[in-house]
Amino acid sequence: MVVASVCVAVPTIDTPALAQSLAKRVIEGDHMAIATEELTGGIFKVILEGRLDIEGAAAVDLQMNVIAGSRKAVLVDLQKVSFLGSMGLRALVAPARTIRSRGGKIVLFAPNELVEQVLKTSGVDALIPVHHELQTALAALQ
């Protein structure tokens, strides 16, 4: 994958405020929003919001793959994802494969019923763990 060399390069930061806002970035796609947060213990949280359909997947693909190439413990918060289509599933599976191939871990957190059904039918839940409790999700990433 191309990704490894496209790691997000954080420039030297002058002000604390700027540093903080970089740690919590929100990038808007047409349908999808993606926000990220550093948690303790080196865990990186990705919060997805919106419909993970064809457009939604296209909007987050690049960031997800960059994260997959640069992080080893990722929690994907799916609480605000209202729909998961086949391309959306791909947008989760491709980064998951990358993280695992680099020896990292990834979990999916709190999908709604509709989204979880897609994860079950596709069998993806058998290979990317799905957790509904934050504590167990974080524990799985240790």
Added chain:
Amino acid sequence: MTSRGEAVATQLAAAGSGHRMRVLLVDDQPMIGEAVRRMLMSETDVDFAYCSDPTKAMELAAEFRPTVILQDLVMPEIDGLTMLRFYRANPLTREIPIIVLSTKEEPKVKAEAFTLGANDYLVKLPDPIELTARIRHHSRGYIAQIERNEAYAALKQSQERLAEELSQAAKYVISLLPERLSGEVATDWQFIPSVELGGDAFGYHWLDTDHLALYLLDVCGHGVKAALLSISAVNVLRNQTLVATDFRSPSEVLAGLNKVFQMERHNDMYFTMWYGVYDKQNRQLTYANGGHPPPILIAGPTEETADAVRLSQSGTIIGAFPEALFPQETRKLPRFSRLYLFSDGVYEVTKPDNTLLTYKDFMSILTDSERGGRSTIEHAVGTMRAAGRGDQFEDDVSIVEVTF
């Protein structure tokens, strides 16, 4: 003025126009012709043509293709207003901006000129800066219009080419679909490719005299690349080109496909698939599932007493995880057994209220006893289509009925 002319010229050239500005002056007085020629001399990006004979103006316009026409209003043989009518009647000149030139301000004539389609009105002759500015303004507008039309035409052509490619790819997928069977095993099916062509494919073939393989797959995404992957996978199954694989064992087949079709080698695409083998001698069906919606089996001692059940043996999508396993299940088939394989396009239909239909909705339609004389497949597909927002399904629709 020269340097200013150059500066403007550079600016406009930098604006990426592949079209030069061309000024056509139609005026019976050579003096005016010469004056305008001198004014435009330093404008290096402007071509100038002068026509003193209005009867030759249209012909010259067709050849010279001006981006703006300066048209004298008062001429001995044909007057400017009549010329305007000609320009606006001829498709070649209809859209070209026209600046009419008059010797004086005449509100009535001005109004009539604009009514007839003039775009500007000048009293001869304004100073060079004003004339040049107006010429540039009108030419720029016209050039932008031409470029937009060219861009639209190119876009339309590439869209048509894409539609043609998709249509060819769909034809190829369809050519791989099997004939309907009749006799001890009877089949029926419908395949409705979506406008953007999804990645659906299916098939069945006898592995030997006693075993019939059945399969249906769905590649994620759309377009030629999804179709290409689905065709590859179907060809592997038809030609049984997996090494050391017992094609009577669904577990082995799916595991083999999963290894061969790992995502990173196939444009990061995965597919879902159901694969089953009917054992004629023992009247049983063995099957495994790679992330695909469960098929529905309607079975019982007779058709009237048959029940619908999901074949819920599950597994993971193909190509995602190399270590995935695909457990298989075997089921004895009652005297009346009818199996439905289908892709999610048949039930993922958006209703007018923007909610989606579900697998459950589809299952109950499939088991409708009231079908108005239509076959089960026709009834199911027709009902799902009608429930949606438009006339078309949004994704590929595949449905196969197998009666054992």
